[in-house]
Amino acid sequence: MSGQALFLTVALLVCAAECRLVQAWKKSYVVYLGAHAYGPDASVEDHARATESHYELLRSVLGSKQMAKDAIFYSYTRNINGFAAYLDHEIATRMARHPEVVTVMESKMLKLHTTRSWDFMDMERDGHILPDSIWKHAKFGQNVIIANLDSGVWPESHSFSDEGMDEVPKRWKGSCSDSVKYGVPCNKKLIGAKFFNRDMLLSNPAAVDGNWTRDTEGHGTHTLSTAGGRFVPRASLFGYANGTAKGGAPRARVAAYKVCWSGECATADVLAGFESAVHDGADVISVSFGQDAPLADANSFFHEPVTLGSLHATIHGVAVVCSAGNSGPFEDTVVNAAPWVTTVAASTVDRDFPNQITLGNSAHMKGMSLESSDLHSDKLFPVINASSAALPNCTANNLATNCAMGCLDSGKVKGKIVVCVRGGDIPRVMKGMAVLSAGGAGMILANGEMDGDDVEADPHVLPATMITYSEAVSLYKYMASSSEPMANISPSKTELGVKNSPSMAAFSSRGPSGTLPFVLKPDIAAPGVDILAAFTQYVSPTEVSADKRRSEYAIMSGTSMACPHVSGVVALLKAARPEWSPAAMRSAIMTTARTQDNTGAPMREQDGKEATAFAYGAGNVHPNRAVDPGLVYDITPNDYFTFLCSLGFTTKDLSRLSAGKFACPAKPPPMEDLNYPSIVVPALRHTMTLKRKLRNVGQSGTYRASWRAPFGINMTVDPTVLVFQKAGEEKEFNVTVASQKDKLGRGYVFGKLVWSDGIHYVRSPVVVNALD
Structure with missing residues (x-):
């Protein structure tokens, strides 16, 4: 082992021993305070003061500044104002109630x-x-x-x-x-x-x-x-x-x-x-x-x-x-x-990487793989379900069915094509390695019903392929109908120009x-x-x-x-x-x-x-x-803050997020009015009008609206013509959607809106869910 590898191994062992001792009663939390008041040109002293303020804030709850320093392992002092610390649940709860704290989040794994x-x-x-x-x-x-x-x-x-x-x-x-x-x-x-x-x-x-x-x-x-x-x-x-x-x-x-x-x-x-x-x-x-x-x-x-x-x-x-x-x-x-x-x-x-399975009854199935090994095209091999070759200690949790390493009886799979089921938290290539280590000649990786027709190409270590759920059902039927099911797997190839x-x-x-x-x-x-x-x-x-x-x-x-x-x-x-x-x-x-x-x-x-x-x-x-x-839907940071106000966040919340530069309007607009390039009404009751604004980022021109209303929805645009005299000019318009009572209850329906000057086509999806 190299000196570097030895160092890493020792470091990890020490950390594992020490960190687990602490982990029994503490967890990682992020204490979020909003944004910093200073700008991107903040000095070293500004960052140091921010760190010091984090120590003082945690000290006010822990009672000791040294304990606060020991607990904090990240101090966010640049654009995010807050810190990450190792705390017990009670302290984290108390921090969440502190008037300076926006939120406390327990660390989770993404x-x-x-x-x-x-x-x-x-x-x-x-x-x-x-x-x-x-x-x-x-x-x-x-x-x-x-x-x-x-x-x-x-x-x-x-x-x-x-x-x-x-x-x-x-x-x-x-x-x-x-x-x-x-x-x-x-x-x-x-x-x-x-x-x-x-x-x-x-x-x-x-x-x-x-x-x-x-x-x-x-x-x-x-x-x-x-x-x-x-x-x-x-x-x-x-x-x-x-x-x-x-x-x-x-x-x-x-x-x-x-x-x-x-x-x-x-x-x-x-x-x-x-x-x-x-x-x-x-x-x-x-x-x-x-x-x-x-x-x-x-x-x-x-x-x-x-x-x-x-x-x-x-x-x-x-x-x-x-x-x-x-x-x-x-x-x-x-x-x-x-x-x-x-x-x-x-x-x-x-582009696809198809190969073919030939069954003993002369039927063919299309698979997908990145393995080019040949199983001798003139010969068929016995086929066996992995579940039929389970070792005694691998019957639980479908380990053998999923072809877990060390779970296949080599006496039963040697020289055979093994049918493994996709999934089970076992990497697909590892399944093939398990088959190969047990002496298998090849592998068919069969989708379950939840996987449907989603097949992926993998660089397997033996002749192998993945098949859709519908093909898997056909394969199982063939195997059940034959006393000696046989098959062959062809080498895969690269196919370009695949349609649809x-x-x-x-x-x-x-x-x-x-x-x-x-x-x-x-x-x-x-x-x-x-x-x-x-x-x-x-x-x-x-x-x-x-x-x-x-x-x-x-x-x-x-x-x-x-x-x-x-x-x-x-x-x-x-x-x-x-x-x-x-x-x-x-x-x-x-x-x-x-x-x-x-x-x-x-x-x-x-x-x-x-x-x-x-x-x-x-x-x-x-x-x-x-x-x-041609045109763009633009959104400023203040627009996002206003959207958060519409969601229910308060001026106090938004003041912290904006470092004191933003306050919620007295009457925030509907959330559907965020100037997004798509238009969504998730709960339409009778009629609703949404506002949008377009900015010209091209030449002067006249844009006309055309649209296809979602099924069961009456849709109008006002105005239908926008004239832009120069780059940077902005124009507003409204989209009104109304439900047709005889076509309710269909769930979400889809349409589109297009603004065009004959050269540019500015398309927006329109999605509506009419409730009444």
């Missing part, structure tokens, strides 16, 4: 939401950049800074090469805090690398692999390179998806903030990462993680670190892009649904947002299925694995992969339109999105049903159009 895509979005064609590509307008995102809050970075990846790049922008205040000690070298491309693990060390020390920003999981490297990686030719995963790996903004600078460890991200560490990224000078913050489930209600807003950290980032002009979550296809599962973030759903691209693409990934979380139904979430869809991007090369000194393969690039799926696509597009817009606010950039992306697939038909779910705005938001991202949208 979860990671785990080449062809840019071509598919029309930014290039057959490897050639198109004349109207946003890449050209934005100079490939030159000097925009993308911060990635995730699991760190593998800096040696070619995606982070700084060859030919200019000096780092002088406005950058960040650093590579661990570059010397732990070998995470920064350069003119990767300009920042920091880690935050104090909360995780206290909450779950076994999850922390060391005091470093180096990515040992791969998730952070994959997402960061998708958002801002360089062009890397001849990239592939074991020969699949071969081509040039590209990030969305390849000339942007990137910075990694490691706040996630072993797939989890602790509250106080996440807030520390947000605060550092904003202070360091990031233009875009990409966040591919979130809660497992939506917040209980809007009153929980400031008990969730992404919601809180992103609000402070937005106030400072930093755009925040988040993943929608992987709990689809069920409705009301979308997370990261605050109106000041751009929430991204996952869609497919027109994009479609919505089944795993992608759906709206409406139960927390905030007045705002349509997700906002936008982007490629998130089988995405090739950079990956870690880390090998744990204690790793025991049957899979010794390593590839610089990996294929992954999830809204985690969709999020950085949009982060890259936002970085391009920041380069091309630096005067735009985060809300204006989101508006441009949403109002120029597409809702049709590559056959001209409406976008569909993976099961073939027509998708709705609850799946894709405004549609699938179309970056080239976003750089010239």
